[in-house]
Each structure stands twice: as structure tokens, then as C-alpha cells.
Amino acid sequence: MGWRxxxxxxxxxxxxxxxxxxxxxxxGALLLLLLGKSPLxxxxxxxxxxxxxxxxxxxxxxxxxxLLLIALGYLMAYQARIWAVGGEGQFHLGAVAAAAVALGLSxxxxxxxxxxxxxxAGVIAGTLWAAVPGWLRAYHRVNEVVTTLMSxxxxxxxxxxxxxxxxxxPDIPLLQTPAFPPAFRLPSIxxxxxxxxxxxxxxxxxxxxxxxxxxxxxxxxxxxxxNPHASRAAGIRVERTVFVLVLxxxxxxxxxxxxxxxxxxxxxxxxxxxxxxxxxIPVAVLARGQAVxxxxxxxxxxxxxxxxxxxxxxxxxPSDFIAVFTGVLVLCALAAEKxxxxxxxx
Amino acid sequence: MxxxxxxxxxxxxxxxxxxxIHGLVGQNGxxxxxLISILYGLYQADAGEVILSGERVSLRSPRDARxxxxxMVPQRFRLAPTLTVTENVVLGLDPRGRRYGPLCREVSRQLxxxxxxxxxxxxxxxxxxxxxxxxxxxxxxxxxxxxxARILVMDEPMSLLTPRExxxxxxxxxxxxxxxxxxxVVTTHRVGELVGAADRVTVLRDGRRVATFxxxxxxxxxxxxxxxxxxxxxxxxSMSPARAAPAPxxxxxxxxxxxxxxxxxxxxxxxxxxxxxxxxxxxxxxGVDGNGQKELELVLAxxxxxAGGQIRSRLGPHAVAHIPSDQRRWGVxxxxxxxxxxxxxxxxxxxxLRPVTAMRGALLRSIEQLLRSFGLGAIxxxxxxxxxxxxxxxxxxxxxxxxxxxxxVVAAQPTRGLDVRAAVFMRDALRRAxxxxxxxxxxxxxxxxxxxxxxxxxxxxxxxxxGIWDSADAPRPVLAAAMGGAGWGGGTRG
Numbered sequence: 001m002g003w004r005x006x007x008x009x010x011x012x013x014x015x016x017x018x019x020x021x022x023x024x025x026x027x028g029a030l031l032l033l034l035l036g037k038s039p040l041x042x043x044x045x046x047x048x049x050x051x052x053x054x055x056x057x058x059x060x061x062x063x064x065x066x067l068l069l070i071a072l073g074y075l076m077a078y079q080a081r082i083w084a085v086g087g088e089g090q091f092h093l094g095a096v097a098a099a100a101v102a103l104g105l106s107x108x109x110x111x112x113x114x115x116x117x118x119x120x121a122g123v124i125a126g127t128l129w130a131a132v133p134g135w136l137r138a139y140h141r142v143n144e145v146v147t148t149l150m151s152x153x154x155x156x157x158x159x160x161x162x163x164x165x166x167x168x169x170p171d172i173p174l175l176q177t178p179a180f181p182p183a184f185r186l187p188s189i190x191x192x193x194x195x196x197x198x199x200x201x202x203x204x205x206x207x208x209x210x211x212x213x214x215x216x217x218x219x220x221x222x223x224x225x226x227n228p229h230a231s232r233a234a235g236i237r238v239e240r241t242v243f244v245l246v247l248x249x250x251x252x253x254x255x256x257x258x259x260x261x262x263x264x265x266x267x268x269x270x271x272x273x274x275x276x277x278x279x280x281i282p283v284a285v286l287a288r289g290q291a292v293x294x295x296x297x298x299x300x301x302x303x304x305x306x307x308x309x310x311x312x313x314x315x316x317x318p319s320d321f322i323a324v325f326t327g328v329l330v331l332c333a334l335a336a337e338k339x340x341x342x343x344x345x346x
Numbered sequence: 347m348x349x350x351x352x353x354x355x356x357x358x359x360x361x362x363x364x365x366x367i368h369g370l371v372g373q374n375g376x377x378x379x380x381l382i383s384i385l386y387g388l389y390q391a392d393a394g395e396v397i398l399s400g401e402r403v404s405l406r407s408p409r410d411a412r413x414x415x416x417x418m419v420p421q422r423f424r425l426a427p428t429l430t431v432t433e434n435v436v437l438g439l440d441p442r443g444r445r446y447g448p449l450c451r452e453v454s455r456q457l458x459x460x461x462x463x464x465x466x467x468x469x470x471x472x473x474x475x476x477x478x479x480x481x482x483x484x485x486x487x488x489x490x491x492x493x494x495a496r497i498l499v500m501d502e503p504m505s506l507l508t509p510r511e512x513x514x515x516x517x518x519x520x521x522x523x524x525x526x527x528x529x530x531v532v533t534t535h536r537v538g539e540l541v542g543a544a545d546r547v548t549v550l551r552d553g554r555r556v557a558t559f560x561x562x563x564x565x566x567x568x569x570x571x572x573x574x575x576x577x578x579x580x581x582x583x584s585m586s587p588a589r590a591a592p593a594p595x596x597x598x599x600x601x602x603x604x605x606x607x608x609x610x611x612x613x614x615x616x617x618x619x620x621x622x623x624x625x626x627x628x629x630x631x632x633g634v635d636g637n638g639q640k641e642l643e644l645v646l647a648x649x650x651x652x653a654g655g656q657i658r659s660r661l662g663p664h665a666v667a668h669i670p671s672d673q674r675r676w677g678v679x680x681x682x683x684x685x686x687x688x689x690x691x692x693x694x695x696x697x698x699l700r701p702v703t704a705m706r707g708a709l710l711r712s713i714e715q716l717l718r719s720f721g722l723g724a725i726x727x728x729x730x731x732x733x734x735x736x737x738x739x740x741x742x743x744x745x746x747x748x749x750x751x752x753x754x755v756v757a758a759q760p761t762r763g764l765d766v767r768a769a770v771f772m773r774d775a776l777r778r779a780x781x782x783x784x785x786x787x788x789x790x791x792x793x794x795x796x797x798x799x800x801x802x803x804x805x806x807x808x809x810x811x812x813g814i815w816d817s818a819d820a821p822r823p824v825l826a827a828a829m830g831g832a833g834w835g836g837g838t839r840g
Contacts, residue, residue: 233695
């Protein structure tokens with residue numbers, strides 16, 4: 001961009017993140033040693049699972065996709081120091097809306113029309129679900145963390161209720177909807193489980209990278225995050241920008257829900273989200289407003305989740321250890337961020 | 347002491363004797379604050395030592411400094427406004443093994459004694475938020491004394507006080523140093539108030555000590571000359587704004603008003619403010635801090651809603667050049683670069699999705715040109731505002747606001763915290779803006795500055811504009827009385 005002294009924004013944060021990541025990995029290894037397990041064996045199992053097993057890589061990518069989409073919304077809002085963490089509820093509502101379109105419209109609708117409609121329904125549902133917390137935050141200064149978290153519970157339980165009642169497949173004794181007709185499934189890439197939603201997600205990454213880092217809108221969000229008073233004095237419409245940010249985070253989480261059911265599960269079912277809305281929070285924190293940086297970070301977290309089971313089966317390490325390790329990693333990265341800060345900043 | 351490439355203190359010697367009030371003067375960025383921060387243990391010197399009563403001491407934290415009897419009164423007070431004086435003092439204590447209630451009562455009693463003994467006239471039960479700046483300062487002094495301060499370090503203590511409050515402050519400091527073993531260090535860039543009040547004065551320039559004047563040799567011109575170096579602006583006559591100013595410009599007085607403020611209420615049920623300012627006119631608003639100037643400033647700048655009344659001007663929104671009294675809150679984004687801050691008004695509006703223009707080529711050259719024309723050629727557009735001194739930030743805001751060609755300029759406390767040279771620059775810039783046809787409203791608590799700068803001066807008291815006077819024939823005692831709330835004896839509503 002040529003806007004800032006590069007030393008202060010680019011290289012140093014990357015170095016700091018690496019130091020933090022290394023410290024977190026060491027600490028995780030230490031924890032494993034305390035449990036009497038070999039960290040190297042765990043690492044080998046994780047790498048084997050993700051890269052060399054028949055399903056591991058595909059599983060990881062499918063786990064990464066929703067995580068990444070939700071994290072993109074969070075990180076944009078976080079640039080303005082807005083913690084809009086309603087992704088879990090918005091994801092569910094996006095999934096419900098996409099499923100409703102897929103099951104409600106007749107299968108006579110051509111794929112070229114039906115799929116975009118279903119995706120749009122998911123995006124709109126996520127946006128609407130974010131509207132109330134967003135409006136309260138932007139125009140009435142109601143804490144967005146509380147409202148978005150609470151809206152998650154409502155959204156998740158509303159989804160469960162719909163799965164149990166209206167949308168349920170009456171022929172199967174499971175809590176799930178019927179499978180979507182083929183016209184409402186995202187096209188597969190290479191015939192396997194990977195689907196077009198992944199390409200769509202990468203396109204969204206580039207779009208968010210532009211909006212968050214290059215556009216005037218991104219500039220406003222950074223200004224608001226750094227000093228909302230001076231931003232208002234300079235003429236930035238602070239309330240409107242904040243409202244749009246929360247709506248955008250809802251839209252992206254809704255999109256994630258739609259992509260998940262249309263591309264991965266092909267039906268709406270209980271447990272459609274693997275806590276993506278919460279797992280995306282550390283991804284957004286660590287990405288520091290850099291949409292592209294969120295890709296490897298989300299992949300890392302996806303890989304950890306996917307390898308957790310294998311590590312439990314092969315080495316007897318409880319799969320909960322991965323959650324502990326994730327926490328340690330994030331804590332170390334954040335600590336390194338602050339401790340290694342260049343001098344003269346605060 | 348070094349900050350990045352800046353050498354803030356370069357082998358500075360400072361001797362403090364018991365029983366003296368020692369002035370530490372220098373322009374913005376001369377290293378005053380760094381020096382006293384070392385004294386208070388906030389920074390550690392890279393080289394050199396602190397010797398206290400013949401003993402070499404290591405001050406690694408404010409706690410060390412307090413234990414050695416060094417107390418600090420910061421420029422920006424560190425008080426919780428919703429708590430009482432006693433509660434603010436108790437906040438900083440180690441509560442282990444003490445119950446809160448009895449502790450408060452004990453502290454309250456001790457504070458009352460200290461207040462009595464040193465003539466601070468501070469009620470330990472008063473809520474801090476309801477106190478004036480001068481009273482809050484005395485709370486900070488009281489807190490330092492409570493911690494056993496024998497050396498009292500005060501950073502820019504006069505910057506928020508009226509002349510009368512300053513006088514009173516020095517009265518009680520004099521009282522304090524009469525006790526054995528007591529010393530006061532006062533930093534300031536307002537030299538005039540120090541002469542006659544301080545026992546000795548040390549002058550810093552560019553991080554070095556250039557001179558220390560004993561009381562006998564302490565004259566305004568000597569101190570100013572030492573402060574300014576060999577610069578041509580060393581002439582003390584030009585330091586006094588009232589004398590340095592040319593005759594007030596009243597050419598625009600007959601033009602139609604560019605700004606008309608009618609029966610404006612700054613608080614619900616508040617009193618009215620009515621005045622008009624013509625294009626080309628400099629209009630001053632005087633008053634003791636906290637009498638509604640802040641509210642008026644924000645309303646004029648379009649940042650606050652008045653409780654009633656109206657503002658008529660021939661201007662669109664955001665057509666007001668605003669030099670805010672609190673530049674760090676309203677003026678700049680400290681995490682942004684100088685260039686980004688200069689362009690902030692321009693980038694704040696318009697289509698959200700168009701790209702931000704990279705700062706190079708013609709844009710970069712125009713930014714550099716702007717910086718040079720405001721005497722900021724030494725700082726790059728890529729520097730973070732965070733790393734600049736207060737005076738430099740003020741100039742950055744000035745450069746941005748005055749380069750927009752606005753027909754209304756609202757400058758609030760424009761020279762507060764600025765050194766002599768920067769203040770002269772600021773006043774000249776405001777005069778140029780008026781000469782170019784803008785209506786300029788200057789809000790300041792420095793009456794001399796307003797009388798030298800503005801054609802007419804209004805005085806605010808308790809949210810009300812109590813009168814408007816012509817600077818040329820303004821009787822100072824009347825204005826001072828009006829600032830104190832004596833009604834508007836003789837002023838004319840304009």
C-alpha cells in the first residue's frame with residue numbers, strides 16, 4: 001500500500017506470530033510429555049492423518065472452509081474493535097434458509113438458478129440474524145459480545161426445533177432433513193467430496209482482503225478501531241460503518257452455513273456445525289486483519305481438529321488435548337504479539 | 347535517555363536543594379518530561395546517576411521513587427472522577443490486613459490534617475468529578491504528600507490553571523518548601539509565571555541543560571534567550587502575545603455574518619449563547635475552563651447537539667475547520683501515519699469500495715509540500731502520529747484543517763501546551779485564515795492571547811456568554827471579573 005512504515009506493520013508481526021507459535025508448540029509438547037506421551041509421535045500421527053491418509057486432507061479442507069468464512073467476517077469487524085461473535089447462530093440460520101430453499105423449491109428448478117437462490121437465502125438469513133445485535137451496537141452502544149453470543153443460543157435452538165418439526169425427514173428415525181435433490185448440491189471438484197464452495201470461499205478471501213485492507217471501507221474500519229471520536233470528527237459515518245460490519249459478519253457466517261449444507265452434508269442435521277462460530281474467533285484474532293493470513297491459520301486449526309481423533313485412537317491421547325493445545329497456541333501467540341511489540345508504542 | 351533515533355536527554359545535570367522551588371523550562375520536546383520521568387522512576391537513565399541526600403539511589407519504578415520521598419503530580423491527573431478524594435487516595439494503598447471502612451476513615455482524617463497544615467483547602471469527602479482543575483491538582487498534591495513526598499515533582503502544573511489559581515499554587519508550594527528538607531520541581535514552558543515564583547530555573551534545549559539561573563540572575567529575557575538559542579525569535583518582546591499582535595483586524599466587521607449563533611443552550615435548561623462572526627473576523631471566547639467552552643466547541647464543530655437554539659451559517663456539514671482542544675481524542679488517529687491523518691477528511695467520505703490511493707507520486711509530493719509549509723518538513727508522511735510530541739500533533743491538525751479552505755474555523759485552546767515558537771506560528775496561521783476570508787472563532791482560557799489575537803472577545807461563565815467586548819478598548823479588570831461571574835458590566839451583546 002505504501003501507506004505505512006513497513007517495519008511496523010508487516011515483518012515484525014509475522015516474526016512475532018512465528019515466535020508465539022513456536023512457544024505454543026513447545027509448551028504443547030511439554031504438556032504431552034507430562035501426560036507421558038511422545039510429542040513427536042503425536043506430530044507424526046497428525047501429519048500422517050492430514051496429508052497421507054485417504055480422507056484426511058479432504059476432511060481438513062471441509063473443516064477449514066466454514067471456519068475461514070466465519071473468521072473473515074470476525075476479522076473485518078475486529079479491525080474496528082467490534083467483537084461480533086454471532087457466527088454460530090448465523091451459521092445455523094444460513095444452513096436452515098439454504099435447506100428450506102433446497103427442499104421447498106421443486107427439483108424442476110435448474111441448478112443454475114436453484115443453487116444461487118439457496119446460497120442467497122443463507123446469506124440473507126445470516127445478515128438478518130446479525131441485524132438486531134448490529135443495530136443495537138451501532139446506534140445504541142449495546143455491547144455486541146453479549147448480544148451476538150445470546151443470539152447464538154436462540155439461533156441454534158430455533159434450528160433444532162425446525163429440524164425436529166417442519167423440516168424433518170419423516171421416513172428416518174434420525175434428526176435430519178431429507179437429502180437435497182442433486183440440483184441443490186454444490187458441484188463436486190474432481191468427483192470427490194471437495195466442492196465448488198471451496199473455490200467460492202477462496203474468492204471471498206480475496207474479496208475480503210481487498211475490502212479490509214485496500215478499500216476506503218477498510219480504512220474507515222481501522223480508523224474507527226483506533227479512535228472512533230477522531231473518526232467521527234473527520235466525517236466518517238461511524239454508526240453506519242459499524243452496522244455494516246456486523247451485517248457483513250452475519251452475511252459471511254450465513255454463507256458458511258449455506259455452503260456447509262449445500263456442499264458438504266447435502267442435508268440439514270443436528271450437529272451441522274462443529275462449533276465453527278466459536279473456533280473461528282482465535283483464527284480471526286491471530287490473522288490480525290489480514291484475510292490471506294487467515295487461510296493457513298484456519299487450515300492449521302482444521303488440521304488439529306481432524307487429527308484429534310486419530311491421535312486419540314493411535315496414541316491414547318484424549319481428543320480434548322487438541323482443544324487444550326489450541327488454547328495454549330493462541331495464548332502464546334497473543335502474548336508474543338504484545339511482549340515483542342516494538343518499543344515506543346504505548 | 348534515548349527513544350529510537352531521538353536523544354531525549356543528553357548528559358543532563360540537575361541539582362536540587364532543600365527549600366527551593368526549582369523551575370525546569372524548555373520548549374516542547376526539549377526533554378523536560380523525560381528528565382522528571384527518570385526522577386520518578388518511570389524511565390531508567392541509560393547513563394548517569396541520581397544522588398539523594400549524599401546517597402546514590404536506584405529508582406527503578408514509581409514505587410521506588412515514592413519510597414524515597416519523591417512524589418509526582420502529573421500533567422494529566424490520574425483521578426477517578428466518580429470517587430471521593432479519600433477513595434482516590436485509598437485506591438493506591440496496599441489494603442492487606444485492613445478493612446475498607448476503617449482504612450477510609452483513617453486516611454480521611456490524615457488527609458484533612460495534611461490539607462489543613464499546607465493550606466490546600468481540600469475536603470477529603472468531596473467527589474473528584476465535581477472539583478475544578480485547580481482543586482483536582484491539589485488532590486494530586488495531597489495524595490503525593492500522603493505518600494510522604496519531600497520532593498514534589500510537578501509536570502506543567504500551570505497549563506490548566508487560571509492566573510489566579512497559578513498564583514495560589516505557588517503560594518502553597520512556598521509554604522510547603524518552608525518545612526525542612528522539602529523541594530519542589532516544576533516544569534513549564536510558560537516562563538513568565540515562573541519568574542518571581544521559582545528560586546532557581548534550569549533551562550533545557552534539545553535534551554541538554556543549557557543554563558541554571560539562581561534567583562538573583564533570574565530574568566525573563568535571560569531565560570527566554572537560553573530557551574530559544576540564538577534564534578531571531580529570542581526577543582522577549584515577541585513572546586508576549588498581547589504586545590506581539592498587530593492591531594486587531596476589524597475590516598470584516600461590517601460584512602454579513604458567516605456564522606450566527608442564536609440563543610444556543612449547551613445543556614438542558616441552560617442559558618443562551620448568542621453571537622455572530624463575520625467572514626475575515628477573529629472572534630475570541632474567553633472564560634475559566636469548564637464554563638461551557640468545551641460544549642460550545644463541539645456544537646460549533648458539528649460534533650455535539652445543542653440542547654436548544656440554533657446555529658446559522660452558510661456552510662455545509664463538515665465545512666468547519668476544527669482545531670480541537672483535545673487533539674488526541676478528536677483531532678488525530680494516533681495509530682495512523684501523519685500522511686493518513688492529513689488525508690483523513692478526504693478519505694472519510696465517498697464510495698466505500700473504491701481503493702485508497704497509495705501515497706506516492708503527486709499525492710506524496712502534495713503531502714510533503716503541505717508539511718513543509720507548516721514547518722513540519724522534518725517529519726515524514728510515514729511517521730506514526732503516536733511518536734510525535736503534542737506540539738507537533740497540533741501542527742499536523744492545523745495543517746489538515748487550514749488546508750481545506752473552510753469558511754469557518756473553530757480553534758479551541760489552540761496554543762495550550764505549545765512552546766513559544768509554536769504558539770506564535772499557530773496564531774499567525776489563524777490570522778492568515780481570517781485574512782483569507784474565514785470567520786475564525788478562538789476559544790481559549792488565555793485572556794492575553796485572545797486580546798492580542800481577536801477583534802472582539804466574548805466571555806463565558808456557567809454556560810452563558812455573559813458579554814462581548816472590543817479588544818481594543820477592553821478593560822481587563824472588567825473582563826477578569828466577568829470570567830469570575832460578575833455579570834456583564836458594560837459589555838455589548840453582538
